[in-house]
Amino acid sequence: MPPDRRPIxxxxxxxxxxxxxxxxxxxxxxxxxxxPTDRQVEQVRSFNRFYTARAELLDAGHLGxxxxxxxxxxxxxxxxxxxxxxxxLMGTLHFSRGYLSKVLREFIRKRLVVGVHTxxxxxxxxxxxxxxxxxxLRALESASASAMRGMLSAVAPTGRPVIxxxxxTIAAALRPRLMQRPLIRLRAPNPxxxxxxxxxxGAIYADEYGYDERFEGLVAQIVAGFAEGNYGNRERCWIAExxxxxxxxxxxxxxxxxxxxxxxxxxxxxxxxxxxxxxLVSVCTGFAREQHYRExxxxxxxxxxxxxxxxxxxxxxxxxxxxxxxxxxxAIAETWRLTL
Numbered sequence: 001m002p003p004d005r006r007p008i009x010x011x012x013x014x015x016x017x018x019x020x021x022x023x024x025x026x027x028x029x030x031x032x033x034x035x036p037t038d039r040q041v042e043q044v045r046s047f048n049r050f051y052t053a054r055a056e057l058l059d060a061g062h063l064g065x066x067x068x069x070x071x072x073x074x075x076x077x078x079x080x081x082x083x084x085x086x087x088x089l090m091g092t093l094h095f096s097r098g099y100l101s102k103v104l105r106e107f108i109r110k111r112l113v114v115g116v117h118t119x120x121x122x123x124x125x126x127x128x129x130x131x132x133x134x135x136x137l138r139a140l141e142s143a144s145a146s147a148m149r150g151m152l153s154a155v156a157p158t159g160r161p162v163i164x165x166x167x168x169t170i171a172a173a174l175r176p177r178l179m180q181r182p183l184i185r186l187r188a189p190n191p192x193x194x195x196x197x198x199x200x201x202g203a204i205y206a207d208e209y210g211y212d213e214r215f216e217g218l219v220a221q222i223v224a225g226f227a228e229g230n231y232g233n234r235e236r237c238w239i240a241e242x243x244x245x246x247x248x249x250x251x252x253x254x255x256x257x258x259x260x261x262x263x264x265x266x267x268x269x270x271x272x273x274x275x276x277x278x279x280l281v282s283v284c285t286g287f288a289r290e291q292h293y294r295e296x297x298x299x300x301x302x303x304x305x306x307x308x309x310x311x312x313x314x315x316x317x318x319x320x321x322x323x324x325x326x327x328x329x330x331a332i333a334e335t336w337r338l339t340l
Contacts, residue, residue: 055151063143070095074103075129075137078113083126112136169245173270184247184274186238186283193239194223197249201266205327208269209303212328222263226251234260236287240267240276247271250280252287252296260284260293265307277310285314288340295339302332311336 052058062069070093077089084092090100104127107113112133115125129137152160172182189197202216226235231254240248248267255261262284267276288296298316300307316336323332 056147063140063147065140065143067140071103071107072137072140074100074107075112075133075140078127079129079134079137083116083128085126089127107133165245168243172243172245172247182242182274183244184276184279185241186279187241189237189239193246193249194227194237196246197237197239197264197266198223200246200249200268201264204266204269209301209327210329215327218326219264222251222253226253234291238280238283240271240280242271242274242276247274248276248280250284252284255297258294260288260291260296262296262298265310272306277306278313281310281314285338285340293340295337297338298336300334300336302334308334311338314338 056062057069060068062072065072067075073093074089074095077092078084081088081092086100086104089095090097093100095103104113108115110132111130113127114130116128152163155163198216198220201219202211202213205211205215226237229235234254235252237251238249239246240250246268248265248271250265251263253261253263262281265277265280267280284296296316298311300311302308302321316338318334319337320335321332323330325331326333
């Protein structure tokens with residue numbers, strides 16, 4: 001065979017090259033913390049079994065086609081990636097070298113995919129869809145959208161946002177943080193958000209600090225007072241989102257004509273480390289200044305170390321302490337004040 005006709009390996013590494021993490025390869029796993037319980041593991045496995053069957057993901061011919069789900073996913077990644085190589089696909093999809101090579105050879109044989117030289121030494125080929133491959137994928141995506149539309153149509157309209165929110169939360173929690181920068185935004189509350197604030201405060205503080213239902217009751221009273229809207233634009237709530245999933249909250253309420261109060265600062269455990277808390281505290285300071293408050297006060301507990309560091313960094317100073325057991329466990333309440 002002439003030199004210019006020799007087959008180019010789909011998966012290869014330059015001789016003597018040091019291992020590198022190519023585009024699409026996931027970063028090293030984060031340090032392990034407390035291991036999941038057996039019950040948590042079984043609940044996830046049970047959901048996987050339910051969803052793969054419900055969405056008909058186990059069918060040999062996905063969406064009535066000749067392709068498996070894994071093969072369809074390879075077509076999708078090639079179409080929407082940017083000149084991905086086979087090595088990139090291995091990192092993105094976690095497929096073995098042998099299996100991926102078999103899939104790609106079959107796609108090339110069927111003229112769905114073509115390899116294009118993009119590197120001067122010719123050792124790597126970027127993978128692109130042919131016109132036939134693009135048309136095949138469009139038909140598969142249309143079938144996929146129709147199938148999902150049918151599945152969601154069987155759910156009551158009020159239940160569909162719940163499903164979407166839950167899936168968004170799962171994706172945000174499982175996504176390795178180093179793979180891409182999450183989209184963070186602070187917004188005003190939508191219907192259902194205030195109830196979520198109460199529920200998450202009750203659940204998180206019970207789990208992390210042993211607070212009983214009286215704490216959740218106090219949060220409900222604060223939220224109810226805010227919802228009455230007695231002070232209009234002088235009060236505000238922000239809901240923090242990470243990649244579309246609710247991840248935190250904070251409120252500014254009116255304590256007096258001159259004094260605002262920061263309340264109900266919360267960051268979901270899975271969203272910590274993204275500087276959400278700092279952004280939430282800072283936006284409260286800016287709002288209070290815009291409304292011509294002279295100071296902001298807050299009430300917190302001594303064991304909330306991360307929150308206390310945020311307050312101190314923002315310029316708050318502790319002005320008082322008091323021992324109590326209002327929430328079923330001994331605690332030390334603290335008052336803090338920021339002069340504007």
